[in-house]
Amino acid sequence: MANKILIVDDEEMMTELLSDHLRDCGYDTLVANSSRRAISLLQLQPDLIILDINMPEIDGLELCKSIRNHIACPIIFVTARITEQDKINGLQYGGDDYITKPFSLNELSARVAAHLRRDERSKCKPYVLTANNLIVNLSERTVYYGDMQIPFSKKEFDIIEFLMTNANQVFDRERIYEAIWGYDATGDSGVVKEHIRKIRGKLHEITGQDYIETIWGMGYKWNR
Numbered sequence: 001m002a003n004k005i006l007i008v009d010d011e012e013m014m015t016e017l018l019s020d021h022l023r024d025c026g027y028d029t030l031v032a033n034s035s036r037r038a039i040s041l042l043q044l045q046p047d048l049i050i051l052d053i054n055m056p057e058i059d060g061l062e063l064c065k066s067i068r069n070h071i072a073c074p075i076i077f078v079t080a081r082i083t084e085q086d087k088i089n090g091l092q093y094g095g096d097d098y099i100t101k102p103f104s105l106n107e108l109s110a111r112v113a114a115h116l117r118r119d120e121r122s123k124c125k126p127y128v129l130t131a132n133n134l135i136v137n138l139s140e141r142t143v144y145y146g147d148m149q150i151p152f153s154k155k156e157f158d159i160i161e162f163l164m165t166n167a168n169q170v171f172d173r174e175r176i177y178e179a180i181w182g183y184d185a186t187g188d189s190g191v192v193k194e195h196i197r198k199i200r201g202k203l204h205e206i207t208g209q210d211y212i213e214t215i216w217g218m219g220y221k222w223n224r
Contacts, residue, residue, distance in 0.1 A: 003116055006030045006046035008038040008063070009078070010055050018050060018078075021105045022112070035063045036133060043129045046073055048116055050108075053079040053090065061093045066146050068094030070128050070137045074115035078103070129164050131224065132209055136164060145207050155180060156199050159192070163212060163222035172219035196220060 005027045009015045012033055019029040030046060032038035035058035038051075049071070053060035064075055074096040079086070087098045097111055127138040135144045141157050143150045152160065158180045163171070171179075177189035196212060203211055213221050 002026055002028045003047040004028045004030060004044065005112065006032065006038065006041055006044075006049045008032045008035070008049065008055070008060070009052035010034065011052075014052070018105075018108070022109065025109050025112075027112070035059075038063060039067065039130050039133055039135065042067060042071060042135070045128070046071075047119070048073050048112055049075045050112075051075055051077055051095070053077055053086075061089060064090075064095055065093045066144070067135065070135050070140075070142075070144065072119075074119050076108075076111060076115065078108070131164065131167075131211060131222070132207070134203070134207060134209075134211065136160060138165075148206055150202055150206050152199065152202065156195055156202075159195055160199060160222075163220065167222045167224045170215050170219050170221045176220070 005022050007015050007018050007022075007029060009018075010033050015031045015033060019031050022029050030041050030044060032041055035055055038049075051060045051064060055063065058066075060077060060079070064077075068075070075094060076097040076099060077090040077095045078099050078101065079090075080101045090098045096115060099108060099111065129136045129138060133145060136142075137144075138161055143152060143157070143160065159176060162176065162179050173189040173192040176192045180192075200210065200212055203209065211222060213223050215221060
């Protein structure tokens with residue numbers, strides 16, 4: 001199976017150039033022209049990320065910092081910044097390598113191959129799902145919005161995981177209760193409503209967004 005390379009740069013000509021070259025080298029490529037799009041593609045489990053620093057909204061350094069605790073794959077910065085301090089900043093923010101524009105495509109692909117070989121020796125990918133800048137690490141059972149961790153109880157996280165892994169599907173309280181508490185549980189499915197109320201409150205307080213939708217008369221669903 002070919003390695004997946006996520007290319008993040010706001011210049012479409014650059015992402016197209018790099019994507020074409022890396023596909024010719026035998027890799028599968030994912031392309032993002034914004035940090036928000038890059039975060040949404042993390043759940044496709046890229047094996048390596050090529051990341052431009054000069055990005056709008058969230059620059060590459062901040063993006064790297066916010067995802068590094070959840071993504072173990074190598075990150076190579078590609079940028080026009082050339083000072084020594086720029087390189088130091090890139091490495092301190094969690095990057096593994098730094099290549100300055102203009103650069104040789106052959107040099108880039110050689111660095112990509114070297115990092116992938118090194119990563120294979122100690123690969124342990126966390127299972128990550130994302131939604132509108134929310135990063136849910138199913139392996140570590142953590143939820144982050146940017147650099148901020150949002151605490152959830154065990155059952156609250158179980159509900160998030162169940163709804164998120166079945167996004168856009170509607171489940172009534174009884175079905176959620178069976179999935180989380182088990183078929184033999186002796187409690188009341190009404191507890192699901194209270195847990196979802198708490199989940200919504202915590203998410204909205206930090207993100208200002210509503211991720212779980214109530215479908216009246218039917219149940220709940222996680223919006224992609």
